[in-house]
Amino acid sequence: MQASDRFNINSQLEHLQAKYVGTGHADLSRFEWAVNIQRDSYASYIGHYPMLAYFAIAENESIGRERYNFMQKMLLPCGLPPERDED
């Protein structure tokens, strides 16, 4: 690899994509984008305790249960992925 390759836009993007989960790319599908947003949202809800409490009040669950539910939802936040066209 030449030294200049390190600085071209593609390798920089690749670097970002490797480092930061959720960095988009040109072929990002609607589903992938939504999944990312949802996971970020759940992570933010869990991180902000007052928000977690706010949800817990609405659902009348304990905060611990609410946190667990959000964590579980991070697995498939938007349901199953769509069938992919193989082309």
Place this chain on the structure above:
Amino acid sequence: MYLYSLTLQRATGAVCAVIGSFSGRDSKKSAASGSGSGSTQEIAVARGSTLDLLRPDPETGRLRTLLSVDVFGAIRSLAQFRLTGANKDYLVVGSDSGRLVILEYSPDRNRLDKVHQETFGKSGCRRIVPGQLLAVDPKGRALCIAALEKQKLVYVLNRDAAARLTISSPLEAHKSNTLTFALAALDCGFDNPVFAAIELEYAESDRDPTGQAANQAQKLLTFYELDLGLNHVSRKVSEPIDNGANLLVTVPGGGDGPSGVLVCCDNFVLYRNQGHPEIRAVIPRRADLPAERGVLIVAAATHKQKSMFFFLLQTEYGDIFKVDLDHNGDTVSELRIKYFDTIPVTSAVCVLRSGFLFAASEFGNHALYQFRDIGRDADVESSSATLMETEEGFQPVFFQPRALKNLMRIDEIESLMPVMDMRVANLFDEETPQLFTACGRGPRSTLRILRPGLAISEMARSMLPAEPIAVWTVKKNINDMFDAYIVVSFTNVTLVLSIGETIEEVSDSQFLDTTHSLAVTLLGEDSLMQVHPNGIRHIREDGRVNEWRTPGKKTITKVGSNRLQVVIALSGGELIYFEMDMTGQLMEVEKQDMSGDVACLAIAPVPEGRQRSRFLAVGSYDNTIRILSLDPDDCLQPLSVQSVSSAPESLLFLEVQASIGGEDGADYPANLFLNAGLQNGVLFRTNVDMVTGQLSDTRSRFLGLRPPKLFPCVVSHRQAMLCLSSRPWLGYIHQGHFLLTPLSCDTLESASSFSSDQCSEGVVAVAGDALRIFTIERLGETFNETAIPLRYTPRKFVILPKKKYIAVIESDKGAFSAEEREAAKKECLEASGAAENGNANNGDPMENGDGQEDGAEEGNTFPDEQYGYPKAESERWVSCIRILDPRSRDTTCLLELQENEAAVSICTVNFHDKEHGTLLAVGTAKGLQFWPRRTLAGGFIHIYKFVDEGRSLELLHKTQVEEVPLALCQFQGRLLAGVGSVLRLYDLGKRKLLRKCENKLFPRTIVSIHTYRDRIYVGDMQESFHYCKYRRDENQLYIFADDSVPRWLTAAQHIDFDTMAGADKFGNIYFARLPQDISDEIEEDPTGGKIKWEQGKLNGAPNKVEEIVQFHVGDVVTCLQKASLIPGGGECLIYGTVMGSVGALLAFTSREDVDFFSHLEMHLRQEHPPLCGRDHMAYRSAYFPVKDVIDGDLCEQYPSLPADMQRKIADELDRTPGEILKKLEDIRNKII
């Protein structure tokens, strides 16, 4: 508009808590027994953006707050660790700062110092930035900080040659596409540190459209080993684990136990270790739990002694289980889960070595419990040995919660969390308005009445034969612990009471009882002095009495004295000064004629190691206060003069003794303050130079309508001052600050400190014809509260204007109604045959709460506050409407809604036909579901009529609407309702409400409606404010302006004609204002901007409001109100939050102040960055750049800076530190 933001009540909820010996001080008891681990323990509690350090007092069994710091960041996790051989714990904080911060508590200065701050990522609560999970090796050699996904960083902790803590650069243990549920450090003695994590990989599931991968997704228990030799972290073992796993608890190891972890899962607890077979036990279930619900452990605590250890795990329903492991060496043979007790659900539990359990409740008050037993008796138990697996899975074990057996509640810490709604009103006609807050959740809901000031707890009250005018307490000897006499003076007699087991009148005290007294004190070591109008009576210890009589017809009018000096003022204005000589005789030293009558006198206390005090303060009716010298060479010569705004009524010197550290830790330079109560009700406070007697740095504060009378007293072993105006105030020093706070009691005439066997620091006071003894509680708090229990989570409330009653709507999801609960309870009691003493809780539907606090009461009662309501299916709702009389605290009417209806909105409305007068409109939703999407069976608007003089409600009619009516408001004699996304105007009909007009153009859901003249300000759930107008002639509602920013509105308040204040779900407060020119244009336009509206603009309104104020509070604001908390004070915006804090935003009135405070804030940002590493500006701008709000909480940290730093900042601002402190005090006094 510039605002000053100030938190009045810091967050009272708790995010997490850890226990440790942060002060490193040995408790006296354990020092005697010589055990090495006997240092006192403190509890560090994170409350959102504040970090508190609490210490339980083993003698009184109360929790005391040592320190409370605002860190301007969101604390997400705490951990404590200790280096081997050290005697002090460090505190590790995981926050949203993208930094790891290690803090050390220094007890001498009472502050937390940042030892290390390591940056590892971006700030904010992000998915892959560590901070959420934290684990420290039990031997304090390494710590691991993890994010919810991917990143884990391991830091090696060590110490350098000077025994200072060192920290390595981070070692990465990342794994992409992996979620981390929990993290714990294994206790493996001095082998390499190992961390365990519950992980779940999602990459496969994201790619597989058939769902097979998702079904097979398996949680793994992964062990990471830190090789200290190679300085490298490796992923050692990764084993599949129950898919319900959510929490890890470290099991003691390294000789004390088998090591490994407890894995808490939905319904199970497992024991796991590397290379050890899984031991599984099922968590016992409450008998009344619906079958589809799991049992999740939400909090855990470990208790470890030399010979044994056990765990206390709390479920999401509040039941605590004790977990024991049977082990032989490293092999665990059995895991037993035994029902221990039930306490309200917590976010953290801590077991203290001194036999206490601190329970940080997730909602409602926190509590401190004492262990009565450690669950040795037989109880419902489930064990890994008796685990039964059937076709339907593992066989559960059932139990019935019972009264507390092992724990006993000994203290409670008030928590407002969550504040659901708030109103500021003066319903009790007191001097200051009260804050009414609807707090709590489910059975622990309360309506709390907050009053600014300190609470008092009355210990005794006795009636006297007449109205006394003054009261004193005296000791017999200076070395006595307790007071000997209470002396009460009436207009012509003096009554002496002796303090012993009881307080009774005595006649052998040698005090002259046929006249009224002017002063009674201890003089010298052991003699007493009574000053009465005709002379001074000096009672020696051996009973001899010396009497000094006034010359001629003159009488004594005023007295000032300290331990060795006495000054009297005679009528006509003559001062006579006495001093006590070596033989204990009171000798006249000097006389001086003042020009006129003396208004008041005070002598400063004798400084330590001196013969006399040098200062005498004399207040005269010519509005001056003079300081006279008492030195023999210039006796009674004036040193300085101060003129004041009104004649002084009372004077008091307050001495602050120099100290460094001490119990509350702060540094106090020696200082002498002269306080004067003026006739216009102002307290005047000035600093007296200890050498020259010059007065400087004057402050004044209006206290009340009566001239304040000042009395010395003692608060937490320090000199304090009681100021009795139309209400009493206490001036005292707390955590290094001088605070002047009102007391919550009625007017007092005279007061004195009181100390006896039963009450070491009390106050005795006279008011009317009563003698009262009380203590002052919860020092340092801004508010004191009175709680009225409610049945379900309060959603909203309104104050009924005429009768001053409160109407509250309460609702809970997934709960049974009161009758169902009663039936179930009876059934259950009969089934268990436990009607032994028959005190089943026969729930009267009119009672305030169900069951009173009787946690320790014997018998099989189930106070719901303690046990929570039994869970019903999640689609069920229960709800009630309550009318409450706040004065008597009685519920006068309680309507439980039927058929799965939940009340969501409430307002009072006067329809213009005036037939019914004021009516109450309540919006309800039937069968409301949030998941998988919001659905409902129907919405209703109930109209109630007040009967029985407003004490009771009668349903007039009920109108069905198609969506949830989340907002109701009266408008021009009609009712405006926000029904889903429709704004509709209703008029009252005979059998239902009649639609008059509607607008369907709102984007999502209307959550708030405010009206002013013909304008309607509508708040949308997601899309901020919409300004509307109603044209009566055309009967049309239309939107003429809206906001360009999406806002998830949680609270709204109307500020002025063009301005609204709002708060969003993410913790921001903002003001939206319609620009003046647009506003004028609309008002002048004969069509009211309607033509423009018809054109529209990109699906929105033609005009946009501007957001003129932005501020990130860092907490979900649930209510906003514009109000003034002090009489005659300016209005400010008061807010309450989910975490139970109350704050205020005050508008600045002068440009000068804005400049001053913004510069002060800027300097503090630079010189005093927040403790947890979050940049202050970035925090306050977390979602929107902060605009035109000055953070008073940061400014108020100025006094806690070191003196040189204070001076430096003051120099930059061209002021003195004193002036800055005064400014800070002044602006606070404008708010509260």
